[in-house]
Amino acid sequence: MKPNNVSMMKCGHAANALTGPPPGMPCCAICGPNGEGWNVVDDSYLYLENRRAQCHYYGMTTRHNECNFGGEGDKVCRCEQPSDPTHLPFFEYLGPGSPLRLCKHCGLGIGAHRAGDYACPTRYNNRGKPGEIIPGSEKWRGKTYEAKEYKFDSFYCGCHGWN
Numbered sequence: 001m002k003p004n005n006v007s008m009m010k011c012g013h014a015a016n017a018l019t020g021p022p023p024g025m026p027c028c029a030i031c032g033p034n035g036e037g038w039n040v041v042d043d044s045y046l047y048l049e050n051r052r053a054q055c056h057y058y059g060m061t062t063r064h065n066e067c068n069f070g071g072e073g074d075k076v077c078r079c080e081q082p083s084d085p086t087h088l089p090f091f092e093y094l095g096p097g098s099p100l101r102l103c104k105h106c107g108l109g110i111g112a113h114r115a116g117d118y119a120c121p122t123r124y125n126n127r128g129k130p131g132e133i134i135p136g137s138e139k140w141r142g143k144t145y146e147a148k149e150y151k152f153d154s155f156y157c158g159c160h161g162w163n
């Protein structure tokens with residue numbers, strides 16, 4: 001299961017960029033430089049065993065279908081594969097401990113929560129209209145980040161083309 005050349009990062013993404021110091025350290029450009037675990041390698045891989053991943057568009061209509069996993073003729077994406085960052089493009093680990101999981105209270109990512117105590121946000125900070133109250137946020141006032149359960153990890157099979 002452990003791949004030769006792709007590191008898993010603590011943020012849940014397979015490494016997709018390099019950083020330093022020292023130069024050439026694997027990192028995640030999607031989560032860095034402010035996200036959780038973007039420059040911390042997690043090479044245990046035990047947590048990927050027996051997990052499966054579904055395409056980000058699983059169950060949705062395909063477009064410009066260039067599936068890499070045998071589904072080029074499919075009108076609806078049905079791509080599901082064993083979890084493996086070496087073979088699955090844009091692989092995301094979504095199991096226990098992954099900061100990529102959205103909050104079950106507010107539906108936002110961990111990065112949208114308050115630093116320190118991870119309180120669910122009730123006002124927009126840097127997105128949209130800063131300071132404005134988020135519609136519906138009275139439902140999660142006083143709650144803190146708790147991850148939703150995800151049965152599958154995520155990747156992208158190519159069913160919407162590769163550009």
Ligand SMILES: [Zn+2]
Nearest residue numbers: 011013028031
């Ligand atoms: Zn990441």
Ligand SMILES: [Zn+2]
Nearest residue numbers: 067071079157
């Ligand atoms: Zn596919």
Ligand SMILES: [Zn+2]
Nearest residue numbers: 103106120145
């Ligand atoms: Zn929340």
Ligand SMILES: [Zn+2]
Nearest residue numbers: 055077157159
């Ligand atoms: Zn797909």
